[in-house]
Amino acid sequence: MSGNISRPSYAAERSGSGVGSAIGRVIAYIVLTLLVVMIVYPMAWAVLNGFKTNLELFSNPWGLPASWHWDNFVTAWNLGVVRYLMNSVIVTVASTVAVILFSAMSAYALTRRKIPFANAITVMLLGGMMLAPAVALVPLFRLLQALHIFNTYWALIILYTAFRIPFTVFLIRAYMITLSKEMEDAAIVDGANTWQIFWLVIMPLSRPIIVSAALLHALFAWNEFAFALVFINSNDLKTLPVGLLQMQGRVLSDWPVLFAALVIASIPMILLFLAGQRQFIRGLSEGFGKG
Numbered sequence: 001m002s003g004n005i006s007r008p009s010y011a012a013e014r015s016g017s018g019v020g021s022a023i024g025r026v027i028a029y030i031v032l033t034l035l036v037v038m039i040v041y042p043m044a045w046a047v048l049n050g051f052k053t054n055l056e057l058f059s060n061p062w063g064l065p066a067s068w069h070w071d072n073f074v075t076a077w078n079l080g081v082v083r084y085l086m087n088s089v090i091v092t093v094a095s096t097v098a099v100i101l102f103s104a105m106s107a108y109a110l111t112r113r114k115i116p117f118a119n120a121i122t123v124m125l126l127g128g129m130m131l132a133p134a135v136a137l138v139p140l141f142r143l144l145q146a147l148h149i150f151n152t153y154w155a156l157i158i159l160y161t162a163f164r165i166p167f168t169v170f171l172i173r174a175y176m177i178t179l180s181k182e183m184e185d186a187a188i189v190d191g192a193n194t195w196q197i198f199w200l201v202i203m204p205l206s207r208p209i210i211v212s213a214a215l216l217h218a219l220f221a222w223n224e225f226a227f228a229l230v231f232i233n234s235n236d237l238k239t240l241p242v243g244l245l246q247m248q249g250r251v252l253s254d255w256p257v258l259f260a261a262l263v264i265a266s267i268p269m270i271l272l273f274l275a276g277q278r279q280f281i282r283g284l285s286e287g288f289g290k291g
Helices: 002-049 054-059 071-112 118-128 133-146 153-176 182-189 194-205 207-223 226-231 240-251 255-290
Strands: none
Touching: 002 255, 054 255, 071 118, 071 153, 071 194, 071 207, 071 240, 071 255, 118 153, 133 153, 133 226, 153 207, 153 226, 182 194, 194 207, 207 255, 226 240, 240 255
């Protein structure tokens, strides 16, 4: 008798859980679809308006262009986008390499080597994440002038590196803690020294989080505005965010050219994330999932 009662109740529970799971999936799909629309629509709108004339943009901002005006992109390119693009590439690549190198070595030392006051150093690094860059603008202005690197690439490269090291160390450290020490022990038995273990064992094993950290920093450096505005005066050294703002004043009401410039500025980061998206997702999920 009891068996006959328990079976329907078990079936009802499974049916209820199945319905709940289906509803959860539907809600998830709806939310993800809305997110895709919110992200893709503004980008598609900017791309389409970059091919229009000024009259088309204001008369039919949501429609397709009557003819595709590639000359808007040529005009934007000639107005200085190429120079701003190269400046951003130089600053972004240099600061990314510096941040990853110093952060990986610091994370390795904090997780794999016995150093004094390791916990205190970790707390200090995490405290650096709480420092707002805007608070340091005035003292940094004087410091860069005293070091004679104001209005140079080095001003942005050093500042971007310094302000992003705490977060990047925290990110890579969380991943390195989860790595097995068996391969390190085998390398030690084979006679490898500390540097060889770091470069030949730890860095290859940490590739997913290294790629994730590099992409996050590249996105920060590519879009950073405050430091680039305050510490760079020369038009030849301006990065894309500041350069596009200055270009807006030059093109005045020629909005399609400005949209074309925005599209050109966004292409490198889009391609970079598409190339590294698999490692990016893997690095973040494994690092925080295991940590």
